[in-house]
Amino acid sequence: MGLKEDLDRFREVGEQRREDLKEFIQYGELGRSGADEVKIPIKIVDLPSFEYDQRDQGGVGQGDADVGDPVGQPQPQPGEGDEGDPGEEGGEHEYYEMDPEEFAEELDEELGLDLEPKGKRVVEEKEGPFTDITRSGPDSTLDFERMFKEGLKRKLSMDFDEEFLREVLKIDGWGPRKAFEWARGENLPVSMAWLDDAYEEIPRDERTKWESFETVEENVERETVTEKIRREGIKHVPFRREDERYRHPEIIEEKEKNVVVVNIRDVSGSMREKKRELVERTFTPLDWYLTGKYDNAVFVYIAHDADAWEVEREEFFGIRSGGGTKISSAYELAAELLESYPFSEWNRYVFAAGDSENSSNDTEERVIPMMEQIPANLHAYVETQPTGTAINATHAEEVESHFGDSDDVAVAYVTGPEDVTDAIYTILSTEGDSDE
Structure with missing residues (x-):
């Protein structure tokens, strides 16, 4: 068996033993993965082994003679230091690695999704089959x-x-x-x-x-x-x-499937650790999925309390402030940043998440009108409320009530990890077939 066969066999075993994709999204450790590499834990099977019984009870196979010389000393294992301390690096063999394309393909199969990305920007024109007819020619x-x-x-x-x-x-x-x-x-x-x-x-x-x-x-x-x-x-x-x-010859336009994803997160004082974790558990698989679906994916991250500012991906999920909440500030910044990505050339997704708490009348007077004004394939809001509901958490309900069953606005509710995959399905299955 050659090296290629070994690698194929390794991947086959990894696929069979790795954690279920849905279970991984809901409860797995997402932080070990990167933007372009998804690491899913492999369920390691412990092999049976003999253990020495410290109780001197006699029995079959246990004689009365003195203990003999040890056959050999245990050898240091990979990852152990000179003093026998455990190593600091985890073994790569404990994770099944997939790229975003494979992740998107498997998520389609797992959740029954059928998102077909649209080509926007023309990158090449070439001659196709001779299907057009003219009155002159060679x-x-x-x-x-x-x-x-x-x-x-x-x-x-x-x-x-x-x-x-x-x-x-x-x-x-x-x-x-x-x-x-x-x-x-x-x-x-x-x-x-x-x-x-x-x-x-x-x-x-x-x-x-x-x-x-x-x-x-x-x-x-x-x-x-x-x-x-x-x-x-x-x-x-x-x-x-x-x-x-x-x-x-018919002139065929080769279009690149470009997408810009604006991720918006509430970082106000009410967004405590459990709420932040639910946002990360929902948005991270969405990023992987859209990266795998499109030829070119750009991600913009916006944090907001009463004001909004752009942040890097690495700090997006960890930020927390003590300020109030004004969701419209994030949409104002999103509209400004999206000017660099015209809708005629870029697919657009605007995803926002928070606990649905917002300043008085901001949702009705500012956020909803801006959602209507910003052209996008899909607007989505994810409410993360581990306790279920809060008295002043009405933003998601107001958005859902206004847009109803619109095919370019989705609202999802996440109260715990078990709701994450349902929320992802709600978001990704909402987008309609219209281009603009």
Whole structure:
């Protein structure tokens, strides 16, 4: 077995023994993972081993002789220091590593999601299949099949069995006028002028050859246009200049799937440790998922109390202030930062989280209007209230009541880790199909 087979086997065993993805998101240690690498603990199976019984009770396999010399000394294990102290670094073999693309694929399967990212920015134009049609072009691109069909349709619509019509003109008492009326009833494209000319060419003694039309049908075999074409060949199909069309390659735009995600978090005094942990447990998998879904993902992190400011990812989940809460300040900053990412070129997600406490009337008068004014694929608010509800925690309810079942606004409630995956599903399954 070669190195590649060993690696494949290692990954296979890791997939089988690693922690369930849903369980990992709800209760796992997310902090060991990075922005581009997800580490999921592998459930290590302890192998059985013999242990020495300190109680001198005798029994099978235990003699009365003195204890002999030890067979050997235990060897230092990796991670142990010179004095036998435990090492400080964890073993890499204890984690199954996946990139965001694999994480997104598995989360789709786990939660039944079907988010299909939209391409926005055009990065390349190239020639596709020859599906477009023009009136001019090089001879090598002439669409002969189309031209033949046009000529054939003309042949079928304009041609008729001339010999049969000449025999019809020989019916006693008919002549050109009655033959023309019969031809119109048969939808034959013959003109009165053609019948007049053909009648003049018939000798007078043959103009009464047939007693009736039924007699003609009994004695003269009719030939359809299709049969005539088969007999004469395609050289008699009338091609015209206006039938010529030339195949032209379709121009295909290659679009890059870009996304900018604005993560907003309340850091006011009411956002204690458990609430912050629920925000992290919800937002972190969302970041991994969208990173795996899009070609290019940019994340913006905004913290706010009564004021808002931009922060780095590393400090986003740990910040806590003692100030009050004004959620609209975060949306004002978000609108300013999103000016660098036009909606025509970037997919946009604006995710906010907090305990739903907000300053008086700020949700109705400022936040909701700004959510309506900021173009985005999806706006979402996640309420994190471990105790369930608070008297003045009304922001999520107000947003949900205003937007109802809108396909670009989601509201989720997280009271504990067990609610996280449901909240993630609510958010990611809300986005509709419309581009803008």
